[in-house]
Amino acid sequence: xxxxxxxxxxxxxxxxxxxxxxxxxxxxxxxxxxxxxxxxxxxxxxxxxxxxxxxxxxxxxxxxxxxxxxxxxxxxxxxxxxxxxxxxxxxxxxxxxxxxxxxxxxxxxxxxxxxxxxxxxxxxxxxxxxxxxxxxxxxxxxxxxxxxxxxxxxxxxxxxxxxxxxxxxxxxxxxxxxxxxxxxxxxxxxxxxxxxxxxxxxxxxxxxxxxxxxxxxxxxxxxxxxxxxxxxxxxxxxxxxxxxxxxxxxxxxxxxxxxxxxxxxxxxxxxxxxxxxxxxxxxxxxxxxxxxxxxxxxxxxxxxxxxxxxxxxxxxxxxxxxxxxxxxxxxxxxxxxxxxxxxxxxxxxxxxxxxxxxxxxxxxxxxxxxxxxxxxxxxxxxxxxxxxxxxxxxxxxxxxxxxxxxxxxxxxxxxxx
Numbered sequence: 266x267x268x269x270x271x272x273x274x275x276x277x278x279x280x281x282x283x284x285x286x287x288x289x290x291x292x293x294x295x296x297x298x299x300x301x302x303x304x305x306x307x308x309x310x311x312x313x314x315x316x317x318x319x320x321x322x323x324x325x326x327x328x329x330x331x332x333x334x335x336x337x338x339x340x341x342x343x344x345x346x347x348x349x350x351x352x353x354x355x356x357x358x359x360x361x362x363x364x365x366x367x368x369x370x371x372x373x374x375x376x377x378x379x380x381x382x383x384x385x386x387x388x389x390x391x392x393x394x395x396x397x398x399x400x401x402x403x404x405x406x407x408x409x410x411x412x413x414x415x416x417x418x419x420x421x422x423x424x425x426x427x428x429x430x431x432x433x434x435x436x437x438x439x440x441x442x443x444x445x446x447x448x449x450x451x452x453x454x455x456x457x458x459x460x461x462x463x464x465x466x467x468x469x470x471x472x473x474x475x476x477x478x479x480x481x482x483x484x485x486x487x488x489x490x491x492x493x494x495x496x497x498x499x500x501x502x503x504x505x506x507x508x509x510x511x512x513x514x515x516x517x518x519x520x521x522x523x524x525x526x527x528x529x530x531x532x533x534x535x536x537x538x539x540x541x542x543x544x545x546x547x548x549x550x551x552x553x554x555x556x557x558x559x560x561x562x563x564x565x566x567x568x569x570x571x572x573x574x575x576x577x578x579x580x581x582x583x584x585x586x587x588x589x590x591x592x593x594x595x596x597x598x599x600x601x602x603x604x605x606x607x608x609x610x611x612x613x614x615x616x617x618x619x620x621x622x623x624x625x626x627x628x629x630x631x632x633x634x635x636x637x638x639x640x641x642x643x644x645x646x647x648x649x650x651x652x653x654x655x656x657x658x659x660x661x662x663x664x665x666x667x668x669x670x671x672x673x674x675x676x677x678x679x680x681x682x
Contacts, residue, residue, distance in 0.1 A: 267298045267299060268295070268296045268297050268298055268299075269297065269298065269299045269300070269301060270292060270295075270297045270299070270300045270301070270303070270314075271301055271302050272284060272301070272302025272303070272305055273302075275287065275290060275302065275303065275306065278290075278292065284302075284305040284306050284307075285305065285306070285307045285308065286308060287306045287308065287309060288308050288309060288310050288311065289309070289310070289311040289312075290303075290306065290309060290311070290312050290313070290314075291311075291312075291313040292313065292314055292317075293313050293314065293315045293316045293317070293335075294315070294316035294317070295316075295317060296317060296318060297314065297317040297318065297319060298317070298318045298319065298320075299319065299321070299324075300314070300319065300324040300325065301324060303324055303325055303327075303328060304324070304325075304327035304328065306328060307330070308330055309328050309330060309331060310330050310331060310332045310333065310352075311331070311332065311333040311334075312325065312328065312331055312333070312334050312335070313334075313335045314335070314336055314339070315335045315336060315337040315338050315339070315357070316337070316338040316339075317338075317339055318339060318340055319336065319339040319340065319341065320339070320340045320341060320342070321341075321345075321346070322336065322341065322343075322344060322345065322346035322347055323345060323346040324346070325346055325347070325350075326346040326347075326348075326349045326350075327349075328350065329349060329350060329351065329352065330352060331350045331352065331353055332352050332353060332354050332355070332374075333353075333354065333355045334347070334350065334353060334355065334356050334357070335356075335357040336357070336358050336361070337357045337358065337359045337360050337361070337379070338359070338360040338361070339360075339361055340361065340362065341358065341361040341362065341363060342361070342362050342363065342364070343363070343365075343368070344358060344363065344366055344368040344369060345368055346368075347368055347369060347372070348368045348369070348371065348372070350372065351371075351372065351373070351374065352374055353372050353374060353375060354374050354375060354376045354377070355375075355376060355377045356369065356372070356375060356377070356378055356379065357377075357379040358379065358380055358383070359379050359380060359381045359382050359383070359401070360381070360382040360383075361382075361383055362383065362384055363380065363383040363384060363385060364383070364384050364385060364386065365385070365389065366380060366385070366389060367389055369394070370389065370391070370392075370393055370394070371393055372394065373393055373394065373395070373396065374396060375394050375396060375397055376396055376397060376398050376399065377397070377398070377399040377400075378394070378397060378399070378400050378401070379399075379401045380400075380401060380402050380405070381401045381402065381403040381404045381405070381424070382403075382404040382405075383404075383405050384405065384406065385402065385405040385406070385407060386405070386406050386407060386408070387407070388402065388407060388410055388411065388413040388414075389413060390411075390412060390413050390415070390416075391413060391414065391416065391417060392415070392416045393416075394416075394417070395416050395417070395418065395419065396419060397417050397419065397420055398419050398420055398421045398422065398442075399420075399421065399422040399423075400414075400417075400420065400422070400423050400424070401422075401423075401424045402423075402424065402425045402428070403424045403425060403426040403427050403428065403447065404426075404427045404428070405425075405428055406428065406429055407425060407428040407429065407430060408428075408429050408430060408431065409430060409431075409432065409434075409436070410425065410430070410433070410436035410437070411436060412436070413436070414436060414437060414439065414440055415439050416439070417439065417440055418439060418440070418441060418442060419442055420440045420442060420443055421442050421443060421444045421445065422443075422444065422445045423437075423440070423443060423445070423446050423447065424446075424447035425447065425448060425451070426447045426448060426449040426450050426451070426470065427449070427450040427451075428450075428451055429451065429452060430448070430451040430452065430453065431451070431452045431453065431454070432453075432457075433448075433453065433456065433457050433459075433460070434457055434459070435457065435459045437459065437460065437462070437463060438459040438462045438463075439462075440462075440463060441462060441463065441464070441465070442465060443463045443465060443466055444465050444466060444467050444468065444490075445466075445467065445468040446463070446466060446468070446469050446470070447470045448469075448470060448471055448474065449470045449471065449472040449473050449474070449495065449498075450472070450473045450474075451473075451474055452474065452475055453471065453474040453475060453476065454474070454475045454476065454477070454481060455476065455480070455481035455482075456471075456476075456481060456482060456484045456485070457484070458484055460484045460485075460487075460488070461484055461487035461488070463488070464487070464488065464489065464490065465490050466488050466490060466491055467490050467491060467492050467493060468492075468493040469485075469488070469491060469493070469494050469495070470495040471494070471495060471496050471499065472495045472496060472497040472498045472499065472522075473497070473498035473499060474496075474498075474499050475499070475500065476496065476499040476500065476501045477499075477500040477501055478501065478504070479501070479504075479510060479514070481501075482501070482514065483514075485514055485515050486514050486515065488515065488517075489517060490517065491515050491517055491518065492517055492518060492519040492520065493518075493519065493520040494511070494515065494518055494520070494521055494522075495521075495522055495523060496511075496521075496522060497522040497523065502522070508521060508526075512526065
């Protein structure tokens with residue numbers, strides 16, 4: 266049975282409003298096979314038709330005011346119909362059956378392009394899409410990037426994990442603004458010297474590749490902003506003194522293989538740590554006993570926090586924020602953000618909002634630029650320290666909800682009650 270999204274149904278879904286006044290239409294997972302009458306929505310700027318069974322987009326070609334479009338999880342083999350959407354800034358066409366995206370090559374306002382889980386074998390040159398700052402091409406049978414990204418000087422996030430890339434070459438040398446690069450689950454055996462051009466890289470995921478020796482990673486010492494590195498699943502992880510060698514190679518590292526690095530400690534296995542100096546162990550035990558006795562002897566006020574509890578809380582907060590499975594959207598959901606003035610929040614090309622983090626507690630490392638989120642996308646963004654949640658097929662996440670700080674304690678309010 267064919268289910269059609271008609272003009273009458275669009276109006277009904279919007280409480281009978283005139284189609285010409287509708288600006289947002291969200292109809293995911295409704296089993297629609299076809300769209301008709303949507304061209305009457307003259308002011309439509311945001312459209313979500315993901316998770317349906319739509320195979321043709323020509324009906325939306327007249328919606329020229331569209332700025333945000335998600336057609337993820339349909340049965341599309343072509344993007345014919347989007348070439349007229351000249352105002353489009355965000356396009357999510359993931360989880361379809363696309364082999365080419367030539368229809369988007371003149372959408373010069375595009376900032377974010379999500380194409381994971383398709384059948385793309387060759388990346389077309391995006392020379393006209395100079396405003397792109399986020400590209401997700403993971404889970405495609407791509408063997409090389411070639412010169413497809415030669416004009417992407419504003420690109421900050423790129424994911425090409427779970428592909429078939431064997432050699433990077435000079436494909437990223439012009440992406441000088443790149444801060445987050447996902448190359449996990451490919452067939453890389455070394456990193457090219459040209460990677461040193463990407464001096465702003467903070468997050469680099471090279472997990473499950475064929476990296477076997479330190480010679481293949483020597484270029485990492487040129488990345489002075491690198492703080493989060495993942496090599497998990499690569500042969501080099503079994504090399505003796507693996508962690509210490511990486512610390513020497515990249516002194517700026519804060520997170521390795523999804524685990525925060527603690528000064529003076531080296532992990533034997535994931536989750537197991539040992540002190541670098543054996544002589545420190547008796548001292549640590551003595552200090553622990555002293556703190557325990559003092560805690561028992563002294564009655565603490567309700568508002569005070571025990572030293573050990575404060576330390577463990579700080580470590581847990583660090584692990585939660587940078588845990589392998591968490592996306593930036595999930596971080597926004599769990600971390601309370603104080604209401605800020607409009608002047609305190611700026612836009613990365615209108616798509617990626619950068620929220621400056623407050624000063625962190627002692628011992629907790631925070632990213633200098635704060636927590637980043639693609640607030641216009643319902644799909645979770647690339648996370649930190651592990652597999653990108655965008656790289657996982659069939660992911661459905663509700664729109665982010667930012668927790669507000671609870672009201673301060675007031676004794677006068679209690680008296681009134």
